[in-house]
Amino acid sequence: MPAxxxxxxxxxxxxxxxxxxxxxxxxxxYLLGKLNPQETEAFETLRRNDAAVDHKVVSHKFxxxxxxxxxxxxxxxxxxxxxxxxxxxxxxxxxxxPHPSKVIQLWRKHKSAIAVAASFLVLSLVSVYSIQHNSKQxxxxxLLSNQxxxxxxxxxxxxxxxxxxxxxxxxxxxxxxxxxxGFAISTNGYILTNLHVINGADSLYVxxxxxESFKVKSIYTDSQNDIAILKIxxxxxxxxxSIPYSIKKTTSSIGETVYTLGYxxxxxxxxxxxxxxxxxFIGDTTQYQVSxxxxxxxxGGPLLDNNGNLVGIISGKPDQTEGAAFAIKSKYxxxxxxxIPQDSLGSNKLSSSNKKSLLSGLKRTKQIEKLQDYxxxxxxxx
Amino acid sequence: MNNSLKSSVPTDRExxxxxxxxxxxxxxxxxxxxxxMVLQFILNNNGDEDDAKDVYQEAIIILxxxxxxxxxxxxxxxxxxxxxVCRRIWLKKLSQNSKKAGNITDxxxxxxxxxxxxxxxxxxxAFVKMQSALEHLGEPCKTIIQDFYIHNLSMQDICEKFxxxxxxxxxxxxxxxxxxxxxxxxxx
Numbered sequence: 001m002p003a004x005x006x007x008x009x010x011x012x013x014x015x016x017x018x019x020x021x022x023x024x025x026x027x028x029x030y031l032l033g034k035l036n037p038q039e040t041e042a043f044e045t046l047r048r049n050d051a052a053v054d055h056k057v058v059s060h061k062f063x064x065x066x067x068x069x070x071x072x073x074x075x076x077x078x079x080x081x082x083x084x085x086x087x088x089x090x091x092x093x094x095x096x097x098p099h100p101s102k103v104i105q106l107w108r109k110h111k112s113a114i115a116v117a118a119s120f121l122v123l124s125l126v127s128v129y130s131i132q133h134n135s136k137q138x139x140x141x142x143l144l145s146n147q148x149x150x151x152x153x154x155x156x157x158x159x160x161x162x163x164x165x166x167x168x169x170x171x172x173x174x175x176x177x178x179x180x181x182g183f184a185i186s187t188n189g190y191i192l193t194n195l196h197v198i199n200g201a202d203s204l205y206v207x208x209x210x211x212e213s214f215k216v217k218s219i220y221t222d223s224q225n226d227i228a229i230l231k232i233x234x235x236x237x238x239x240x241x242s243i244p245y246s247i248k249k250t251t252s253s254i255g256e257t258v259y260t261l262g263y264x265x266x267x268x269x270x271x272x273x274x275x276x277x278x279x280x281f282i283g284d285t286t287q288y289q290v291s292x293x294x295x296x297x298x299x300g301g302p303l304l305d306n307n308g309n310l311v312g313i314i315s316g317k318p319d320q321t322e323g324a325a326f327a328i329k330s331k332y333x334x335x336x337x338x339x340i341p342q343d344s345l346g347s348n349k350l351s352s353s354n355k356k357s358l359l360s361g362l363k364r365t366k367q368i369e370k371l372q373d374y375x376x377x378x379x380x381x382x
Numbered sequence: 383m384n385n386s387l388k389s390s391v392p393t394d395r396e397x398x399x400x401x402x403x404x405x406x407x408x409x410x411x412x413x414x415x416x417x418x419m420v421l422q423f424i425l426n427n428n429g430d431e432d433d434a435k436d437v438y439q440e441a442i443i444i445l446x447x448x449x450x451x452x453x454x455x456x457x458x459x460x461x462x463x464x465x466x467v468c469r470r471i472w473l474k475k476l477s478q479n480s481k482k483a484g485n486i487t488d489x490x491x492x493x494x495x496x497x498x499x500x501x502x503x504x505x506x507x508a509f510v511k512m513q514s515a516l517e518h519l520g521e522p523c524k525t526i527i528q529d530f531y532i533h534n535l536s537m538q539d540i541c542e543k544f545x546x547x548x549x550x551x552x553x554x555x556x557x558x559x560x561x562x563x564x565x566x567x568x569x570x
Contacts (some may be wrong), residue, residue, distance in 0.1 A: 021554060098426055
């Protein structure tokens with residue numbers, strides 16, 4: 001008869017101004033679900049009828065929940081402390097603490113700022129150096145252009161004149177050798193360059209990026225478009241692997257990023273810029289004007305867009321406008337290629353296929369790595 | 383030490399699943415994975431090892447509770463989250479102690495975690511309240527309550543431990559203690 005006993009207790013509680021301790025015990029048992037169904041029912045009746053008891057239940061419930069959260073948090077903290085005890089805090093702290101030396105502390109704190117300052121310093125040194133270097137070249141150019149102007153007064157094509165000064169500056173004139181750039185249009189040794197680079201040559205050589213020279217013959221010249229095709233006639237020449245660039249079919253828009261690789265000096269130099277005008281010198285529709293810093297020796301170099309499509313051939317620059325250059329549009333490359341016997345180029349030649357070029361999607365550095373095997377220095381002796 | 387700490391960095395998913403499954407091993411790995419980062423941050427921003435321990439444990443607890451509540455969305459790296467929480471807590475502590483924060487030397491990206499830290503502070507206030515209530519309770523009540531509610535000892539165990547003649551006596555004692563504790567706890 002436990003239910004009856006409990007019931008008695010309830011009535012006793014109510015009658016005897018509630019024995020608080022007993023009530024607490026019952027409330028806790030109730031909240032923890034330890035009462036049997038009859039007791040639960042009896043207690044719930046009591047709770048409904050007595051607001052004070054109900055209040056006690058609610059507050060005890062809140063208290064138990066607080067206690068539970070507290071206990072959980074305490075256990076977690078204990079666990080964390082145990083883990084913490086396994087760590088060699090002292091050793092780590094010594095290694096990580098700000099160094100007593102002010103210098104090292106400064107270095108650690110301002111590592112990035114110092115790095116920025118240092119790179120700025122290096123950058124400014126480099127730019128000062130290159131400005132000096134440039135001004136030297138400019139002097140040379142002015143000097144040489146004077147000479148050339150005297151020498152080729154009869155020529156009526158102004159571009160040609162500029163172009164001539166362009167290639168002439170590559171090597172001192174006393175040696176009677178000129179320099180320019182050319183690029184492969186087939187894997188079996190056909191190389192395309194500007195006609196003005198090789199004009200009047202006694203003997204022609206090309207040199208690849210490894211420094212190997214090969215004798216070449218001029219196969220085809222197009223004085224209208226200033227294009228020449230050379231063929232390597234050297235036995236030592238190994239066929240190239242497939243041409244990584246293809247000819248761009250559409251005309252480039254103004255603002256398109258383009259770059260060229262050329263030999264204004266003995267090593268290949270990258271020039272980067274954008275198409276600045278759809279027409280070339282005095283509205284010449286066969287050319288683009290591009291904003292790329294080019295130097296004598298860049299003539300004949302390939303002009304490519306970001307996807308490795310051939311946009312044109314660097315051919316010259318205006319004497320008054322700084323930083324601009326002209327490039328023959330790529331469709332004239334195709335015309336020139338069609339003009340020579342098709343069989344001679346072999347199956348693996350430059351094309352204007354819709355296929356993506358092998359350079360497409362690569363970073364500029366990777367593109368150059370691939371490209372440099374196909375760009376040659378043209379050496380002209382006369 | 384350094385290497386062994388770094389080598390066992392658990393993936394973020396492992397941490398979340400581990401905590402949901404009450405894995406002590408995961409908690410251990412998590413704790414050790416990012417402790418060095420926080421120690422470095424605190425040491426280099428006017429704090430010591432003890433500060434680092436307090437701040438770091440608070441951050442781990444915040445993360446733990448957030449995961450347990452089931453509303454932790456893995457929108458950023460755990461590492462970034464822990465770092466941001468530690469940074470927030472430490473900046474607050476610095477300003478409370480009116481120490482100059484000056485230029486904070488940062489080592490990681492920082493997320494906005496103000497809300498999480500504030501929610502935790504409210505919960506922590508309840509924790510501190512219960513803790514001080516227990517402190518005020520005095521012995522043997524404090525131990526009896528702790529044994530029953532925190533260490534989950536049975537009344538039988540408590541009866542034997544404290545040498546009561548029977549469990550009813552122990553129970554009565556427990557409820558007396560509980561009544562006093564509640565009185566202190568509910569004091570405004």
